[in-house]
Amino acid sequence: xxxxxxxxxxxxxxxxxxxxxxxxxxxxxxxxxxxxxxxxxxxxxxxxxxxxxxxxxxxxxxxxxxxxxxxxxxxxxxxxxxxxxxxxxxxxxxxxxxxxxxxxxxxxxxxxxxxxxxxxxxxxxxxxxxxxxxxxxxxxxxxxxxxxxxxxxxxxxxxxxxxxxxxxxxxxxxxxxxxxxxxxxxxxxxxxxxxxxxxxxxxxxxxxxxxxxxxxxxxxxxxxxxxxxxxxxxxxxxxxxxxxxxxxxxxxxxxxxxxxxxxxxxxxxxxxxxxxxxxxxxxxxxxxxxxxxxxxxxxxxxxxxxxxxxxxxxx
Numbered sequence: 001x002x003x004x005x006x007x008x009x010x011x012x013x014x015x016x017x018x019x020x021x022x023x024x025x026x027x028x029x030x031x032x033x034x035x036x037x038x039x040x041x042x043x044x045x046x047x048x049x050x051x052x053x054x055x056x057x058x059x060x061x062x063x064x065x066x067x068x069x070x071x072x073x074x075x076x077x078x079x080x081x082x083x084x085x086x087x088x089x090x091x092x093x094x095x096x097x098x099x100x101x102x103x104x105x106x107x108x109x110x111x112x113x114x115x116x117x118x119x120x121x122x123x124x125x126x127x128x129x130x131x132x133x134x135x136x137x138x139x140x141x142x143x144x145x146x147x148x149x150x151x152x153x154x155x156x157x158x159x160x161x162x163x164x165x166x167x168x169x170x171x172x173x174x175x176x177x178x179x180x181x182x183x184x185x186x187x188x189x190x191x192x193x194x195x196x197x198x199x200x201x202x203x204x205x206x207x208x209x210x211x212x213x214x215x216x217x218x219x220x221x222x223x224x225x226x227x228x229x230x231x232x233x234x235x236x237x238x239x240x241x242x243x244x245x246x247x248x249x250x251x252x253x254x255x256x257x258x259x260x261x262x263x264x265x266x267x268x269x270x271x272x273x274x275x276x277x278x279x280x281x282x283x284x285x286x287x288x289x290x291x292x293x294x295x296x297x298x299x300x301x302x303x304x305x306x307x308x309x310x311x312x313x314x315x
Contacts, residue, residue, distance in 0.1 A: 008074045013063040014301075015070075017050045019148045022259050022298035024275045027053050030306045047301040054151065066147035069161045073140035077133040085129040092121070116200065123196045130188055138184070139165070139177035142262045153269025171267065180261035183282045187254025194247035195240070202239045253295045257285050 028049060030042040045053070054062050143164040150158060158164040168176040263271040264285070265278045272278075279285040289295050 004074050004078050005071055008071055009064075009067065012067050012070065013051055013054075014047065016054070016063055016065065016148050017047055017301060018298050019145055019259060020050070020151065020270075021301065021304075022256055023149055023152070023263065023270045024294075024297065025152050025270060035303055035305065042306040044304040044306055046304060050301070058151070062151070065151065066144040069140040069143040069147065069164070072161065073137040073144065076140070077137040080136050081129045081133040084132045085125060088125040088128060092125070119196060119200045123193060126196075127189055127192055130192065131185060134185055134188060135181070138181050139168075141184075142168070142177060142179055145259055145262045146266060146268060149263045149268050149270035151270075152275070155268055157267060176266075179264070179266075180258035180282065182258075183254045183261065183286075184258035187251040187258065190254070191244075191247040191251040194250060195244045198243040198246065199240045202243065206239075249299070252299050253286065253289070256295065256297060256299075257282050257289065260285055260289075 026044055028045040030044050032040060033043040035041050035043075051063060058065075140161075143158060143161060146158045146164070150156065157167060165177075172179075260276060261279065261282045264276055265271055269275070277288070279288070289297070
C-alpha cells in the first residue's frame with residue numbers, strides 16, 4: 001500500500017495533465033517545432049510545457065489537485081483486490097500467495113510452462129478481483145477527475161473529498177458516483193485478457209518452441225541449463241511488459257470515454273461546451289469521438305502534432 005501510494009504521488013502531475021488534454025483543454029497555442037523525423041510541424045504543448053503553465057497559475061501545489069481522493073482510491077483498491085483474490089484462491093482449493101515467503105524453485109521447475117487452463121483460471125480470478133476493486137473505488141475516481149477538471153473554469157465546487165461526496169449525491173444521486181463506470185470496466189477486462197492471452201501465446205509458441213537446449217552429452221547439457229532458464233525467464237518478463245503496453249494502447253479509447261463521461265454535464269466548465277457536448281450515454285460519447293477522429297486524444301503527451309482541420313479552444 002505504501003509503495004502504491006508513493007507511485008500515485010509521483011505520477012499525479014502526469015495524470016493531471018493527461019486528464020486536461022483528454023477533456024480537450026488547450027491553454028497554450030500551437031508552436032512551430034520538429035517531429036521525430038526532423039520535419040517542421042505545428043505542435044500542441046507537451047507534458048512539461050503544460051505542467052509549467054499549471055505551476056504558473058496555481059503554483060507547484062496545483063499539480064497535485066485531486067491527490068487525496070486518488071490516494072484513497074489506490075489504498076482501498078489494493079486492499080479490496082488482495083482480499084477478493086485471496087477468497088477466490090481459497091474457494092478454488094489453492095493456497096493464497098504469501099508475500100513474505102520466498103518463491104519455491106522446486107515448484108516452478110515442475111511446471112515451467114503454464115497450461116492454457118491455468119492461464120484462463122488465473123485471468124478469471126484476476127478479472128473478478130480487479131472488477132471488484134474498480135467498482136468500489138470508482139466514486140473516488142470520479143471525484144479525482146472532477147477536482148482536476150476544475151482547473152479549466154477555476155471552480156471550487158469539489159474542494160474536499162467528503163464535501164464532494166455530498167455534492168454529487170445531492171445533485172446526481174447514487175448514479176453520479178458511477179459515471180463512466182461501464183467503459184472503464186470493459187477497458188480493464190479487455191486489457192487484462194488481451195495481455196495475458198498474448199503473453200501466453202508468445203511464451204508458449206514463440207519462446208518455448210523457438211529456444212531449445214543444445215544437443216550435447218549430459219555432462220555438457222547441465223552447463224547450458226541455468227543460463228538458458230535465466231534467459232527464458234527474462235524473455236517471458238519482457239513479453240509480458242510488451243503485451244501489456246500493446247493491450248493498453250488498444251483499449252485506450254475506453255479509458256478516454258470513461259473519463260469524459262465522469263465529468264460530462266456535472267456543472268463544471270470542462271464538462272460543457274465548447275469542450276464537450278452533453279452526451280446521452282457512453283456509446284454516444286464514443287460515436288462522437290470516433291466521428292471527430294479524437295479516439296486517441298491524450299494518449300501521447302509528447303510530439304503532439306496539430307491535426308489538419310481540427311479546432312481547439314485555447315486562451
